[in-house]
Amino acid sequence: MESLLSVKNLNSAQVLWLLRTAQARLEGKPTQLKGTVVNLFFEPSTRTSLSFQMAAQRLGLHTLHFSVEKSSVCKGESLIDSLQTVDALGVDIAIVRHGDDWLNMVQDQALNLSLVNAGSGYWEHPTQALLDALTIYQHFGTFQNLTVAIAGDVHHSRVARSDAILFQKLGAKVIFTGPEKLSTNDITGVAWMDFDSAISAADVVIMLRVQHERHQTAFNITNYNQQYGLNDARLKQLKNDTIILHPGPVNRNVEITDSVLDNPRCKVLKQVTNGVAIRMAVLEWCMTGGKYGHLVSA
Numbered sequence: 001m002e003s004l005l006s007v008k009n010l011n012s013a014q015v016l017w018l019l020r021t022a023q024a025r026l027e028g029k030p031t032q033l034k035g036t037v038v039n040l041f042f043e044p045s046t047r048t049s050l051s052f053q054m055a056a057q058r059l060g061l062h063t064l065h066f067s068v069e070k071s072s073v074c075k076g077e078s079l080i081d082s083l084q085t086v087d088a089l090g091v092d093i094a095i096v097r098h099g100d101d102w103l104n105m106v107q108d109q110a111l112n113l114s115l116v117n118a119g120s121g122y123w124e125h126p127t128q129a130l131l132d133a134l135t136i137y138q139h140f141g142t143f144q145n146l147t148v149a150i151a152g153d154v155h156h157s158r159v160a161r162s163d164a165i166l167f168q169k170l171g172a173k174v175i176f177t178g179p180e181k182l183s184t185n186d187i188t189g190v191a192w193m194d195f196d197s198a199i200s201a202a203d204v205v206i207m208l209r210v211q212h213e214r215h216q217t218a219f220n221i222t223n224y225n226q227q228y229g230l231n232d233a234r235l236k237q238l239k240n241d242t243i244i245l246h247p248g249p250v251n252r253n254v255e256i257t258d259s260v261l262d263n264p265r266c267k268v269l270k271q272v273t274n275g276v277a278i279r280m281a282v283l284e285w286c287m288t289g290g291k292y293g294h295l296v297s298a
């Protein structure tokens with residue numbers, strides 16, 4: 001059994017295996033596997049939670065329903081205790097989303113099950129990075145010589161961090177942009193650029209939601225769309241073949257306008273579809289032990 005906790009330890013051959021397997025799952029019949037999967041989501045989710053359930057069902061895996069609000073977490077059960085419990089129940093894969101840096105909390109735990117990171121605080125969202133990579137790969141067929149601009153609330157974004165680490169590994173140049181007070185400098189190799197210059201230089205523009213729930217003080221979004229949003233006027237600044245991504249959920253008409261969401265360059269719903277395929281590939285990898293040895297172990 002393998003685990004996927006971080007994009008940091010993935011090499012390009014492993015990423016390509018996951019992308020090719022996901023593409024094959026989009027085009028053909030899935031392998032059928034035996035096992036049980038549970039989603040342990042301590043933060044809200046629509047896309048990641050449903051697509052992992054869909055992926056597991058397509059692979060013939062049994063899915064257990066777990067709702068934090070109706071679980072013994074409400075009586076004080078810790079994440080480690082929940083994980084040890086589902087491990088003892090015989091669950092094969094636990095898919096975890098938590099607001100803390102939970103990877104550090106589990107690293108010394110001896111668990112038989114596989115762990116998949118479905119979001120850890122600001123830090124990592126590896127399956128989102130993989131599905132973003134698949135969406136880019138489908139369009140360009142390569143990452144070499146591509147420039148990816150990641151724009152918006154970068155500071156609070158685990159997607160920005162996982163994307164930046166993964167895309168650089170695959171050969172792309174990554175730029176962070178948006179309001180300077182929402183910037184971060186904790187990812188090596190990423191340049192900071194003003195918004196208009198960044199989107200004009202980019203082959204891929206990834207817009208990020210202002211994550212109001214993670215801000216310590218209220219963030220004022222008056223004029224955000226004019227200053228840092230992708231709208232009809234800014235579409236004209238993009239290169240002819242540039243595509244637009246957004247991990248969702250979207251703050252409509254804040255970081256991206258309705259009209260841009262409806263534009264064929266915008267791949268938001270394709271990302272969602274690709275999310276099911278990537279998560280099938282990740283679950284297959286976990287269940288079959290991986291073709292390239294250890295992916296990332298807990």
Ligand code: CP
Nearest residue numbers: 045046047048247248
């Ligand atoms: N992109 C993403 O993680 O969306 P959800 O929060 O809806 O899962």
